[in-house]
Amino acid sequence: MRRRSLLLLCASGLGLLSLLQLHQALRALVSGRQHRREIFLSGVTPPNHGAPSMVPTSAEPVDLYLRSFHLSDDMNEYYYVTPSGFRCLKEGSQRQPSSSLQSTLTSRGRIYELAGVKGEHCFCRPGWHGPHCSIPTVAQHSNLPSRGDLRLRTSPRRVLNVVNVNHELDLLEARFNELRGTVDVFVVCESNYTAYGEPRTLLFHRALHNGSFAATQGHLLYVFLDHFPAGGRQNGWVADDYLRTYASQQGLARIWGLRPDDLFVINDADELPLREGILFLKLHDGWPEPVGIHLRPSIYGFFWRQPGSLQVLTASTVRTLTEIYNSDGILLRRRHYYDMPGFRDYERRSQKRLAEWALGSSLHLAGWHCSWCFSPEGILHKLISAQNGDFPRWGDYPEKRDLVYIRELVRTGGWFDGTLRDLPMANPSERLYAPRNIPYPLQSWTNQASHH
Ligand SMILES: *[C@@H]1O[C@H](CO)[C@@H](O)[C@H](O)[C@H]1NC(C)=O
Ligand SMILES: *[C@@H]1O[C@H](CO)[C@@H](O)[C@H](O)[C@H]1NC(C)=O
Secondary structure, eight states, X not given: OHHHHHHHHHHHHHHHHHHHHHHHHHHHHHHHHHHHHHHXXXXXXXXXXXXXXXXXXXXXXXXXXXXXXXXXXXXXXXXXXXXXXXXXEGGGBOOOTTOTTTEEEOTTOOEEEOTTOOSOOOOBOTTEESTTSOEEXXXXXXXXXXXXXXXXXXXXXXXXXXXXXXSOHHHHHHHHHHHBTTBSEEEEEEESBOTTXXXXXXXXXXXXXXXXXXXXXXXXXXXXXXXXXXXXXXXXXXXXXXXXXXXXXXXXXXXXXXXXXXXXXXXXXXXXXXXXXXXXXHHEEOOOEEEEEEEEEEETTTTEEXXXXXXXXXXXXXXXXXXXXXXXXXXXXXXXGGGSTTHHHHHHHHTOOEEEEEESOSSSOOEEEEETOSOHHHHHHHHHHOOTTSSSOGGGSGGGGOHHHHHHHHHHTBOTTSOXXXXXXXXXXXTTSSOTTOOHHHHHHHHHHHHO
């Protein structure tokens, strides 16, 4: 008798639980719908995430402390599946060239090969490699060791992109346009202090409220830094590092549902990774950590191309970040994983070998580094708010704060010390000239410069 009532109790408990779950699922569905509609309106392909939108609802900074983000599974369908169950990455694959006899693309998007192939084969588009056409050129032509270890995951990892913002709103929009749909959550950290310790307006927060980033709002976690670190005024690098530490640790603490194999990517606002490289990390297992990126350096816009490539260390799994780097993105960027305490232990425990490598090469760039990519007014702003470590501080010289002077620098590719850089002007039609869909202010600078 007692057992039966216990069972009954359990059963009703379970019933209650599933009712609750149903309720939650319905709520997620409703907010997901609204979110998707918002995205449709702005003309961007809707991702399949049902993550509730975590947009600030009030302009009061007070509510910013409590924000959190629920990271859900990435349910996007990345693959075509052949009848024998073999997966081909949709964006890397094409129908078999030149023959409607040999391959048919059905309305459900599957690729069938006829002529003798047993369906264990994909046909890659240019720029994609590997049996599943899932390896982009920037991974193929990189120093990635032991390619044989690569395996296509059954479900994609989720990707966090952590970035600090000052007044680089156009570059932020360029980042969102490039990476939305591949990055699951952008953790954007903004402070009411400049890197020099002066008060500043929360520009990004304001832009969120006036709808400037509507298309990305469902994938944003806003982190508010309300204080200035001790020692930041004497040494600007302290302030700079502190921002990244704070952004990483607060970001991780406020994301629910993180998994050890999720991908953590930390960037400065002017470092924009190429989407295909991040997608590669998202879809595969078997690459070593930490991961760097070769960036295409340019100044004032994407048009003044600087020579070579700039390599930054930028990504690791969440597990490595928490167990080796103390959840601190700045430690990841510093390349000192082999000095970190517990490094050997971690390798043993996780059966991983920590070994640095980088997406891309100096020929096949895997992103952009755009310095001083602002309007002349933005450049002036940056001069004035430059942190106390970048010497000389050009903002201290009145003649350098003249907009006419700054416009001339941008037009000629000159620098504040009076030198001309003699840079080649890049052709906007060249491959990987700039991230996709760069916002108008960055475009107009392109146009303006190429008219002179
Ligand atoms: C920054 O925000 C915090 C919290 O609202 C506040 O206490 C502090 O005075 C602000 N600092 C500036 C410079 O506005
Ligand atoms: C929104 O706010 C940002 C930052 O203050 C500003 O640059 C932008 O012009 C505003 N946009 C609109 C549509 O009001």
